[in-house]
Amino acid sequence: xxxxxxxxxxxxxxxxxxxxxxxxxxxxxxxxxxxxxxxxxxxxxxxxxxxxxxxxxxxxxxxxxxxxxxxxxxxxxxxxxxxxxxxxxxxxxxxxxxxxxxxxxxxxxxxxxxxxxxxxxxxxxxxxxxxxxxxxxxxxxxxxxxxxxxxxxxxxxxxxxxxxxxxxxxxxxxxxxxxxxxxxxxxxxxxxxxx
Amino acid sequence: xxxxxxxxxxxxxxxxxxxxxxxxxxxxxxxxxxxxxxxxxxxxxxxxxxxxxxxxxxxxxxxxxxxxxxxxxxxxxxxxxxxxxxxxxxxxxxxxxxxxxxxxxxxxxxxxxxxxxxxxxxxxxxxxxxxxxxxxxxxxxxxxxxxxxxxxxxxxxxxxxxxxxxxxxxxxxxxxxxxxxxxxxxxxxxxxxxxxxxxxxxxxxxxxxxxxxxxxxxxxxxxxxxxxxxxxxxxxxxxxxxxxxxxxxxxxxxxxxxxxxxxxxxxxxxxxxxxxxxxxxxxxxxxxxxxxxxxxxxxxxxxxxxxxxxxxxxxxxxxxxxxxxxxxxxxxxxxxxxxxxxxxxxxxxxxxxxxxxxxxxxxxxxxxxxxxxxxxxxxxxxxxxxxxxxxxxxxxxxxxxxxxxxxxxxxxxxxxxxxxxxxxxxxxxxxxxxxxxxxxxxxxxxxxxxxxxxxxxxxxxxxxxxxxxxxxxxxxxxxxxxxxxxxxxxxxxxxxxxxxxxxxxxxxxxxxxxxxxxxxxxxxxxxxxxxxxxxxxxxxxxxxxxxxxxxxxxxxxxxxxxxxxxxxxxxxxxxxxxxxxxxxxxxxxxxxxxxxxxxxxxxxxxxxxxxxxxxxxxxxxxxxxxxxxxxxxxxxxxxxxxxxxxxxxxxxxxxxxxxxxxxxxxxxxxxxxxxxxxxxxxxxxxxxxxxxxxxxxxxxxxxxxxxxxxxxxxxxxxxxxxxxxxxxxxxxxxxxxxxx
Numbered sequence: 045x046x047x048x049x050x051x052x053x054x055x056x057x058x059x060x061x062x063x064x065x066x067x068x069x070x071x072x073x074x075x076x077x078x079x080x081x082x083x084x085x086x087x088x089x090x091x092x093x094x095x096x097x098x099x100x101x102x103x104x105x106x107x108x109x110x111x112x113x114x115x116x117x118x119x120x121x122x123x124x125x126x127x128x129x130x131x132x133x134x135x136x137x138x139x140x141x142x143x144x145x146x147x148x149x150x151x152x153x154x155x156x157x158x159x160x161x162x163x164x165x166x167x168x169x170x171x172x173x174x175x176x177x178x179x180x181x182x183x184x185x186x187x188x189x190x191x192x193x194x195x196x197x198x199x200x201x202x203x204x205x206x207x208x209x210x211x212x213x214x215x216x217x218x219x220x221x222x223x224x225x226x227x228x229x230x231x232x233x234x235x236x237x238x239x
Numbered sequence: 240x241x242x243x244x245x246x247x248x249x250x251x252x253x254x255x256x257x258x259x260x261x262x263x264x265x266x267x268x269x270x271x272x273x274x275x276x277x278x279x280x281x282x283x284x285x286x287x288x289x290x291x292x293x294x295x296x297x298x299x300x301x302x303x304x305x306x307x308x309x310x311x312x313x314x315x316x317x318x319x320x321x322x323x324x325x326x327x328x329x330x331x332x333x334x335x336x337x338x339x340x341x342x343x344x345x346x347x348x349x350x351x352x353x354x355x356x357x358x359x360x361x362x363x364x365x366x367x368x369x370x371x372x373x374x375x376x377x378x379x380x381x382x383x384x385x386x387x388x389x390x391x392x393x394x395x396x397x398x399x400x401x402x403x404x405x406x407x408x409x410x411x412x413x414x415x416x417x418x419x420x421x422x423x424x425x426x427x428x429x430x431x432x433x434x435x436x437x438x439x440x441x442x443x444x445x446x447x448x449x450x451x452x453x454x455x456x457x458x459x460x461x462x463x464x465x466x467x468x469x470x471x472x473x474x475x476x477x478x479x480x481x482x483x484x485x486x487x488x489x490x491x492x493x494x495x496x497x498x499x500x501x502x503x504x505x506x507x508x509x510x511x512x513x514x515x516x517x518x519x520x521x522x523x524x525x526x527x528x529x530x531x532x533x534x535x536x537x538x539x540x541x542x543x544x545x546x547x548x549x550x551x552x553x554x555x556x557x558x559x560x561x562x563x564x565x566x567x568x569x570x571x572x573x574x575x576x577x578x579x580x581x582x583x584x585x586x587x588x589x590x591x592x593x594x595x596x597x598x599x600x601x602x603x604x605x606x607x608x609x610x611x612x613x614x615x616x617x618x619x620x621x622x623x624x625x626x627x628x629x630x631x632x633x634x635x636x637x638x639x640x641x642x643x644x645x646x647x648x649x650x651x652x653x654x655x656x657x658x659x660x661x662x663x664x665x666x667x668x669x670x671x672x673x674x675x676x677x678x679x680x681x682x683x684x685x686x687x688x689x690x691x692x693x694x695x696x697x698x699x700x701x702x703x704x705x706x707x708x709x710x711x712x713x714x715x716x717x718x719x720x721x722x723x724x725x726x727x728x729x730x731x732x733x734x735x736x737x738x739x740x741x742x743x744x745x746x747x748x749x750x751x752x753x754x755x756x757x758x759x760x761x762x763x764x765x766x767x768x769x770x771x772x773x774x775x776x777x778x779x780x781x782x783x784x785x786x787x788x789x790x791x792x793x794x795x796x797x798x799x800x801x802x803x804x805x806x807x808x809x810x811x812x813x814x815x816x817x818x819x820x821x822x823x824x825x826x827x828x829x830x831x832x833x834x835x836x837x838x839x840x841x842x843x844x845x846x847x848x849x850x851x852x853x854x855x856x857x858x859x860x861x862x863x864x865x866x867x868x869x870x871x872x873x874x875x876x877x878x879x880x881x882x883x884x885x886x887x888x889x890x891x892x893x894x895x896x897x898x899x900x901x902x903x904x905x906x907x908x909x910x911x912x913x914x915x916x917x918x919x920x921x922x923x924x925x926x927x928x929x930x931x932x933x934x935x936x937x938x939x940x941x942x943x944x945x946x947x948x949x950x951x952x953x954x955x956x957x958x959x960x961x962x963x964x965x966x967x968x969x970x971x972x973x974x975x976x977x978x979x
Contacts, residue, residue, distance in 0.1 A: 077300050077367050087305050087360065108359040117358060122272035123265015125474075127424045128507040132906035135424055163265035176263040180255035183870045186878060187705030188262030189424040189474030195263060210919060218913040221906065223424050223475050224705050225881025226874055227914045 092156045096121070097165025105152045112136045112147035115162055123163035123192045127221070134220030137193040137200075138162045144200035163192035166199070175199050178236040184229035190222045198234050207238035256710040256871065257729045258472070258703070267472040270444040271428035271504045278430065279308060281493045281503040282361040283486075284351040284368045285512065286343045289377035289578040289899025290547075293341040293350060293370055300367040301353055306360030308497045310368065311352040313338045317495045319488055320460040331457035334549035334581065337485040338492065343372065344548045345580050346899045347512030349485050354493050354501060377578040378547070380896040381519040385542045390571045393556060394627075398567030403536035406527030410604045411538075414524065414596040416967040417891035418544070418901075419517040420510070420909060421585050423704075425474020427514050428504035431490040438465045443487060445470055446480035447741025448700050448734040454483040459491065468734040476704040477882075478584040479514045481743045486513065511904035515583030516892060518544035520555060522596040532610045534619045536567030541593065545574040549581040553589035558946070559597050560627040561834065562637070562675050563619040578899055584743065586882060587942040590676060591949070595967065598672035598950030603963060611655065612954065613645055613671050620673075625832030633827070633931040636862040637673060637836035640925060644671070644860040647921060648840040658961030658979060665844040667855075668959025674947030678833035678863075678929070678938040679746040682823025684737035685712075685754035687762045689816040693789055693804040695722060697758070698730035701739035701751050706941060707871030711748045712755050714867050715935055719759035720787045721797075737819055745835060745939025748867060749932060753822030756934035761818040766792045769807045769816075776800050827931045835863040837943035839880070839951035845959045850971030852888055852956060858921045861943055864929035865936035876944035877920035883948025885911035891968050 088107045095101070096115065105114060112129070115121040115138075124147055127135030131149040138147045139161040166173045175195050178184070185191040197220045201207060206216035213234050214227070222230065261267035286293075298310035309315075321327040322339040337349050351368045355361035378384050403409075423444075430442040439461060445451050448468040456463040473480065486503050493501040505513060520543040527535040541555035556570035585591075605612035622635045645651070653669040654660055660667040685699040697716050703709045709729040716727050730736060740750060760782040767785050770792050771777035777785075777794065786793040791803035807813070840858040845851070859880050866872050889910040893902045903909050922944075928936035949967060957963050961979035 074297060074300070074369050077369065081300060081303070081367070086363070106357065106359045108363070113358055116272070120274050121265075122268065125265075125269075125424070126271075126426070126504070128906050130507060130905055130907065132507075133424065163263075167264065172260075172263065179263045180259040183255065183874050185262055185705070186707070186874055187424065187473060187475040188258070188267060189269060189472075191262050192265040211915075214915040214917075218915040221424065221911070221913060222878075223422055223477070223882075223911060224874075225878030225912065225917070227881060227917055228877045228919055229874060230914065231919065 090153055092153060094155050094158055094160060096160045097162060107153050109152045110148055111138070111150040111152050111155055111160065114152040115147065121162050121164050125189055125192060127190060134197060135190045135193040137196040137220065139196060139200065144197050163196060166195065173199070174237050175233065178233035182229040182232040182236060184226055184233040186224035186226050190220060194220045194222065194230055198230070201234060202238050207234055256707055257713050258709055269425050269472045269474050270442045270470065271430065271502055273430060273442045273469070275430060275432060275500045278500040278502050279354055279356055279497060280358045280361045281352050281354045281490060281501050282365040283349050283489065283503070283505070283509060284353065284365050285347040285509065286350045286370070287346065288343055288372045288374050289346040289379055290375040291343050292373045293343065294373050295371045296351060297369045298351060301364040304360060304364040304367065306356040307364045308354045308356065311338060311354070311493060311496060312350065313341055316492050319458055319492065321458045332454055333458055333483065335485055337488060345512065345546060345578050347509065347580060349489060352489050352493055354497050377899040378576070379578050379894045379899045381544045381575060381577060384577065385521050385575045388542060388573045388575050390540055390542065390573045393572040394560060394570045396569045397565065398536065400536065400538060400567065400569055402567045403527040406535045407530045408604060408607050409525065409527045410600055410607060411523070411525040412600055412603060412965060414522045414599060414965045416520050416592055416595060417893065418519045419585060419886060419890045420892050421477040421479035421515065422510060422906070422909070422911060423475030423477055423479060426505045426507060426510050427479070427484060427486050429487050429490040430500055430502045431494040432500040433494050437461055439491065440467045441487065442469045444473055444480060445483070446473065446476040446702055446704055446743050448702060448732060449738050450741045451483050451487065452734045455487065455491065458488055466734065470702050470732040473702050473704040473732065477586045478588060478743060480704065481741055482515065482583055484514045507906060508904045511892065511901050511909070512580040515581060515585065517585035517592070518582035520592050522555065522593070524596045524600040526600045526604055528604055528608060532608050532615045532618055534563055534565050537565045538569045539597065540571045542573045542575055544577050544579065544582060546581040547576045547578055550574060550576070551582050553584070555589045555593040558590040558593035558675065561625065562621065562673055564621045564626055579894065586879065587676065587946040590942070590946045594672065594674055594947045595949040598947055599953055599965065602950065602954040602957065606657065613641060613650055616671070616673060617641055628832055630830065630832040633831035633833050634864065634927060634929045635834055635836060636925045636927060637675065637838065640836055640838035640860040640862050641673070643923060644838040644840045644858050647858045647860070647923065648842060648856060650840065657958045662844070664847050666847060666959040668843050668845070668955045668957065670841045670951045670953065670955030670958055672839050672947040672950035672954060674837040674839065674943045676745055676835050676939070676942040676946060678749060678835050678932060679744055680749045680753065680824045680933055681740040681746060682821060683739040683750045683754040684819060684821040685751065685758045686737045686817060686819035687758050689762065691805060691808045693722065693791070694726040694728070696728040696730055697755060698736045699739045699751060699754060700734055700736040701747060702732045702742050704742055706742065706747055706875055707868055708742065708747050708751060710871055711867045712751060715752050715755045716759055719756055720762065722787055723789050726789060745941040747939065748937055749939050752867070752935035752937055753933040754820065757820035757822040758818055761820040763787065765816055765818050766807065769811055770802050773802055773810065774800050831931050833929065833932050833938065835861065835938045835940060835943045837861045837947060839947045841951040841955040843952060843955040843959055845956055845974060850974035852969060852974065854884055854918050854952065856918055856921065857884070859944055860923045860925070861940055862925040863940045863943065864927070864932060864938040866924045866926045867935060867937045869924070872924065872940050873922040875940045876922045879941065879944025880920045880948050881912050881917045883945045884917050884952065886945070887949040887952040887967060887969055889968050889970065
């Protein structure tokens with residue numbers, strides 16, 4: 045990986061400057077923007093190697109690109125959903141080296157050399173993963189938008205062994221929001237697979 | 240109306256929704272997910288003031304960024320024809336002249352749109368757009384403003400207010416609810432693709448493709464036939480997708496400007512200001528009863544917020560006119576214009592808000608009278624006639640909902656006195672409330688394409704926002720025709736398909752089931768026409784005398800005069816057989832009133848030291864006619880109840896009255912119910928056919944699951960604690976500070 049040009053401290057201080065300047069008159073703000081353009085690295089690209097759903101990728105990515113935008117916008121793996129882009133809803137949950145991870149809070153540059161599994165890679169060929177089958181049977185969704193994230197998280201929940209009671213499942217699935225409120229079916233799907 | 244005869248009992252229980260496979264594998268394409276050659280990205284810049292004017296916009300720095308294609312502002316955007324004159328804009332039904340004015344109506348109003356090669360480029364450049372404003376005084380504080388707005392009569396007055404001014408029991412209370420935001424999980428998004436000057440493709444998140452098509456046609460002065468709208472998968476709506484919002488014309492303008500497909504997905508914070516919300520409200524309810532608890536009269540007053548540029552009114556007081564018998568009734572309302580984005584219909588619009596006040600007030604009255612709140616409601620229900628129009632209800636089994644729900648939650652075991660039941664540091668309480676929603680139906684069309692192998696595709700422009708419309712259509716087609724489920728495909732959400740209204744207001748299945756039944760009859764008649772060329776018995780066949788199966792067409796009973804589909808297709812040298820039909824409401828609407836009803840029962844525990852409210856059990860029993868698909872319908876109802884839990888305990892969008900912005904405009908600041916906030920919701924149905932509403936006898940369930948839920952919970956909190964909470968959401972601080 046290329047040597048970092050700017051430290052975290054530098055980034056934090058410029059961000060703090062931005063926040064302070066938000067309430068300062070426009071002329072100053074414009075000046076700040078000019079400075080910002082000089083000091084914040086604009087577009088920088090780097091080469092990364094990673095594996096997604098067992099396929100090897102050699103990619104050149106914008107250093108600002110999140111894993112979520114990488115799979116959705118560049119690799120056409122749109123099963124992973126963007127629900128908030130802030131790590132608040134869980135719709136973008138994928139597995140990185142087997143752990144459930146929020147891809148919107150993961151810069152693509154940081155998954156160098158890692159194994160990523162998205163919903164597209166969960167099933168083997170045309171066979172559905174038992175969790176996907178359970179979600180269909182228990183009607184664990186309505187609109188389906190949070191569903192891939194719910195399923196990736198549900199697989200994680202079972203692997204982690206947090207399925208001893210309805211309450212425990214609910215607690216460990218509460219990072220995945222469902223505005224349709226299909227929580228009945230989500231819990232039942234997990235119970236079915238955990239048996 | 241062949242449906243009621245149930246000739247074809249379901250052959251097997253379908254394994255799941257028609258689109259289930261595509262949803263669980265992530266392969267179904269939502270609006271922003273279509274892969275288009277040469278697509279570029281747009282990012283919105285919102286105003287940072289709530290009222291005033293743009294004095295200057297500097298986009299130079301943004302344009303300097305590598306990858307930026309252009310930045311649109313009100314100065315350089317392509318002209319939207321309808322915004323050139325006010326009458327046209329009005330006709331287009333689009334109230335915000337986005338990027339066509341320097342006036343600012345609310346904070347977050349789009350003032351610039353950055354278009355760039357990548358999302359990252361566009362995002363960064365958007366941070367470099369600077370705008371200077373002349374700021375005006377903004378009105379954003381509903382609590383402060385509503386007192387200045389006069390209230391006016393809404394709907395016809397019944398009897399008189401004087402008639403019950405000396406009633407033995409009178410309760411009068413005010414109830415308030417903060418702004419609530421739909422927040423479907425899929426953010427509103429549009430990909431706009433121009434083909435020349437006059438043809439447009441839109442991949443858009445909405446609840447009605449034909450509505451988008453019509454609105455854009457009027458805005459851009461293009462014939463509707465030249466606009467194709469794709470919304471095959473829609474990641475929730477709850478009302479936010481019933482209108483066309485600024486992201487659609489913005490993406491279209493951008494695509495025109497750069498002559499490339501443009502993708503615009505709102506950010507989650509933008510979802511709080513740009514695509515509607517349930518407006519903040521104030522209500523006052525005065526209710527009177529005689530010594531036995533017979534309702535004598537009601538006064539229901541309501542005010543709610545709206546925007547300064549688009550007056551939105553919702554019927555908050557309507558619910559008081561429907562559910563119970565009030566001989567004397569007066570309803571009044573007003574809207575309060577504010578410098579906020581436009582509110583819009585949100586799940587159970589009006590009635591959801593109104594039911595909280597009405598059902599809370601009834602509950603308060605029940606404790607005044609010392610009468611069981613369940614019995615008080617049962618004694619006053621209007622299940623025979625709609626008290627407002629006097630028309631008989633086609634069907635109304637709300638009383639059965641109440642008794643069934645009471646059994647399920649074991650209501651009779653409850654201590655009639657409040658604040659008596661304790662378990663350690665928790666206080667336990669039970670609450671009940673009713674919900675009702677008019678059962679609407681509109682006109683819709685559907686078509687069937689049959690292939691040589693006897694498989695069919697049933698299609699319509701209607702969207703499925705997660706309600707299970709497609710699965711319901713498959714069930715109905717199977718019951719009507721006898722063809723197996725796996726031979727019935729469903730196609731939805733494209734404006735080129737037979738026209739259908741938007742999916743909303745719990746009218747989707749009620750509307751489309753008629754069209755599906757009609758097109759099934761049309762298919763039978765078409766096949767009978769071909770069959771009659773081979774067997775004369777089919778000459779005078781009627782839809783009722785035709786029996787289809789996977790093997791072919793038969794007369795009156797399976798196998799009788801059987802002619803295989805293959806034989807029909809080959810003999811007539813056909814590639815496909817296509818039929819289309821429409822169906823809509825008729826004179827039954829003159830004769831009857833239609834409604835869906837629900838009874839909510841709730842058991843809560845309230846922590847004595849922290850004020851935390853935990854829902855132990857929530858039971859919802861629904862009367863919505865025949866239940867076409869129990870799994871999907873129960874999912875709708877339980878999901879709505881979960882929405883009700885959020886509405887009652889945590890959802891509030893607070894406005895910062897200094898800066899005019901929403902506080903907590905993201906999912907960390909705005910809390911709707913997560914998995915752990917809700918128990919397993921217990922749902923049941925009365926499941927009795929409404930024989931008049933449509934050929935399937937089914938009514939919508941989407942709204943009634945939330946209407947009344949809030950009051951049931953608030954009533955349970957009162958029963959647990961003896962504290963009456965009249966301001967939603969009921970957060971722990973309010974519980975602790977309230978007096979019993």
